[in-house]
């Protein structure tokens with residue numbers, strides 16, 4: 001009885017969110033696309049009369065020399081820069097605060113995120129903190145809590161997965177509590193994003209696999225949720241089609257520029273879908289695997305995705321069947337039950353072919369109640385999932401991930 005009432009309340013909140021999304025259209029970043037498109041970014045920054053940008057990246061990318069092309073182009077355009085490369089794989093509030101200090105000390109007037117989801121999310125929150133001195137990172141947790149617009153912000157993703165270059169979301173970890181939480185606001189969308197596949201050719205196969213599965217999870221969760229619209233559906237289907245056609249190739253042949261570009265585009269489309277239609281339980285659970293054990297986000301999603309899809313298969317059957325068709329696994333007119341099962345199996349096979357395990361080796365049974373509580377706190381009522389899960393069902397689902 002209590003659960004039925006709670007479910008009704010969640011659904012009512014989700015409907016309000018769906019209606020408000022129609023009233024407040026989300027901004028779309030300008031795009032520079034294709035091999036070599038990074039070279040156009042410096043020019044786009046210099047015409048905005050920015051004096052010095054903070055380039056937010058990480059140590060691994062700096063050692064690989066990946067940002068060099070951008071830095072040289074900025075120099076040629078007389079745009080000064082300061083590199084802040086202390087972003088950790090699961091960025092923390094401390095990473096944000098240190099970035100804020102560096103930005104102020106060097107008198108920067110714009111931000112360029114250069115890296116995977118961690119660098120982009122950290123850069124977004126650095127921007128939010130800079131513009132809103134009176135708000136702590138924690139106090140911006142949730143939806144629409146960033147009051148003032150962030151400094152001019154540009155994004156150069158070097159992985160194809162997060163879609164953060166087009167989303168309103170940034171995920172951050174509180175190192176003190178190991179809690180990972182999201183800040184969502186229209187002001188976090190960059191002015192410009194660069195989809196340059198040349199930056200992705202050196203991405204190691206395991207990272208290609210995990211980030212690609214993150215993008216697939218965005219597309220699937222946005223598509224099967226209840227808050228989609230024709231725009232998000234089209235983007236989610238396109239992303240699913242591109243991922244099934246290109247991810248394995250990008251994993252096996254990292255230098256294939258066409259496969260890399262198609263994955264970058266898929267990630268962008270999946271981002272455009274989920275930032276409007278939200279994600280679901282896969283993300284809610286995966287965020288905790290990242291917060292508690294530092295499991296890479298995409299890897300956790302890849303492992304959890306088939307389990308959540310089996311849980312809600314019946315409710316999401318027509319949608320999963322449509323995704324199977326988009327993925328080229330069947331044709332319209334076949335049994336929807338068959339197609340939906342085939343889609344879930346194809347995800348499991350894709351995982352297997354890319355060496356993704358079926359369990360989370362860091363997961364401890366004693367943590368399952370905490371993971372469940374935090375995951376449900378994140379998901380309810382924000383995520384318009386096709387089937388609402390109870391605490392007991394969620395604990396059982398997470399138990400399936402035990403090594």
Ligand SMILES: [Fe+2]
Nearest residue numbers: 162214218283
């Ligand atoms: Fe994600």
